[in-house]
Amino acid sequence: MSDPLISVKNLHTQFHTDDGTVRAVDGIDVDVSRGETVCIVGESGSGKTVTSESITKILQMPPGDIPIGEVQFRDVESVRELADQFPKRVFDVHEDDAPGTAGTDVPPEEDRPGDEKHFVIVEERSGDRISRGYIDMVRAPDNALRKIRGGDIAHIFQNPQSALNPVYTVGWQIVEAVQLHSDDDDEAARERAIDLLDRVGIPDAAARFDDYPHEFSGGMKQRVIIAMALASNPDVLIADEPTTALDVTIQAQILDLLAEIQEDLGMAILFITHDLGVVAEIADRVVVMYAGKVMESGEVFDLFESPAHPYTRALLECLPGRGGDMVSIGGSLPSVTNPPDGCRFAPRCPHAVDDCFTGDQPPMYSVEGADQEVSCVFYGDGYDESVVQTEFAAAQNRTARTDGGRTTGRRAGTDTDESVRSDGGDR
């Protein structure tokens, strides 16, 4: 089982607006394996939430649109089930004359098996049974996705208040989730719901079963949401900033709970957060996003020990309360409708050279001696990567001086957010 459970490949998610096309996610790759926690980290507007919502396509379409990209969900059971249900939309990579390929005028996209209507991709069969394959979530129709959403792939959102219906008891809402994906009768579903509530640490679960959401505190509500997400024994849990609305002491409780549940059930977790502290606490692998692109990804220890991309360094150095001097990155996120050429971070990067401003975002180079990949020209041929492996702050001061020096009293970067204004204001 070396295949990742979820594999996002070259995903592009766009929103068509009056001001132009917003390229929220612009070609990213993310893999999540069973039993693994992958964190996507980035500032607001970096596209991390859109990525997570593209996986199960729960974003509004239109205006949302996924023109390019593939989201592979490799759960053999789901593949078998959907292959039975949608026989005409199965594509077998070993049968060259697979039904459907002939006579269509849409040419198969490069490297992508089948055409638009094939979403169940079979790669291997042993006898009659499918033994390897995946579901392409981008192509999958809504009635197929409905089985997967909440069933195989569950979501937890940031604000527990708005994820619960205030006019139904929490017990009823969990029973609904249980029965949606199983044939349990009312009595069995109730028992399962109480079991789940207890599992996520709600005291006196049976007694609280008939309580309404407003009778729970914020942390307890988030536990209820987690119980609902677990109702169908999902293979993947997508958690979008699940602790951001909570106090630190409660956040610590919820993070403990997620880790514990993952150990018990062996789920894959895709965790979206802006907080590097939380990342360090729970991640196995980290993906750092900036302006719709992946800047750097890697194993959590390697990434925190030796951040390869200048942006990752900057993010780590600007955390308040580390004791040292605070660094501000200066500048602001580039325009999402009309991104700059070259590396998206180049306009704010103190190391930027001419090559950084031309062409496309640099490819993901692997970092020597570490389980890490980075999109930065300094890791390519003819460059010395040690240049960018210095402190961000020091590099910033150096550039500031060569710029002819900025006035003291204001730190480099206070005359910042100019570019935001020029492209029409508030994000």
Add this chain to the structure above:
Amino acid sequence: MSARTLLEVKGLKKHYPITQGVLKKEVGRVRAVDGVDFSVSPGETLGIVGESGCGKSTVATSLLRLEEPTAGDVLFEGEDITTYDKAELKRFRRRAQMIFQDPTASFDPRMSIGESVGEPLLIHGISDRNRRREIVKDLLERVGLSADDIDRYPHEFSGGQKQRVALARALVVNPELIVADEPVSALDVSIQADILSLMNDIQAEFDLAMLFISHNLGVIREVCDRVAVMYLGEIVEIAPTEELFSNPQHPYTRALLGSIPQPDPRQRGESITLSGDVPSPSNPPAGCRFHTRCPDVIPPEGYEFEQRHWRSVQDLRQRMRKGPLDLETVRTAHSDAAGDGHVQTAEDGQSVLDDEGLKAGIREEFDIPQRLSDDEAEDVLDRALTAEVSDDHESGRDLLDEEFQTPCEQTAPELRETSAGWEAACLLHDEQRQRVEQPADD
């Protein structure tokens, strides 16, 4: 920083009545702030930190009399502002300004920022429009914007820029005190650093006193000279920032510091996790308000507990005071704890836990070991659980109440100087002090 005190708050209380019926009869009160004392000197930044609902924002609004405090004195340069009439209050407000959390909500979208920033000047009597514009332009430049921005509208600015404008508006009347309520929590980390260093610079330039309210200890550490930690309407510890971070004296401060996730995966799992939620401020716990969650809660004399187990037993006891335990949950979710010997098959074919099995299940639910190390304590606990599972909740509850009382719920600790040199409100320190004062007691 000078020795002169600009602001002194003594015994500040703010209670909100809970009313019922058409006659608005008071049936209880939310003790949002329940007697806090602190002082701020010119040029100094005092931080107030705590979880949501601990009353930190209420401190801010009631000390500026945006809300009338229920009790207490607020001395501003020695004058008690709680006795001020309307005209005096207006004059006072020129000297103390406030910045709020959400920069978008704190501006009128129909007023240009020049009008917004200049409005306090108009209120305080500068009627010359051109002079107002001059002052505003100068200030916009000082906070890192450009003077040309004066005729722009709030929607044209990013969140960080709006917070700069908010700072300019607070500074426009030349105040001596700025109260900032979570000024950076709505901003991204990379912008936070900008605003915080701007605030530090401005404070040094104008020799301002600042009261900085935040739930984020990292931010507090960055800007504050001293920190007051609040829990349920009370200050539990007040100390110079670096000292507080390196050597916290109150168990709550330790827990709060311990639960910040550190951006270092090697420190993973070293956090202290507090059990439970913050209790309701309308009915705060007796004695030390933190004793219902405190990991270091003091065990009663005569019993030897492992601290962790004592905490669990306390959790059980607090739960039993609320009413009979929910045995259905124990039956559905903790039937494994009992072991096979205690599962019996009832007449209808369902398997049922016997009493011993239920007791084991309750222990598991509350994280209490199946046998406590202290035999006497084990005996008390076993008797209480036996009573509980045999439908005699009252006697089980009373037994626990009688035997397992903690000194923390009987005595409310006061803010007293600790051996570390600053004030904390915890009985553990009082005990320590007594031991030092009466060494020959044993």
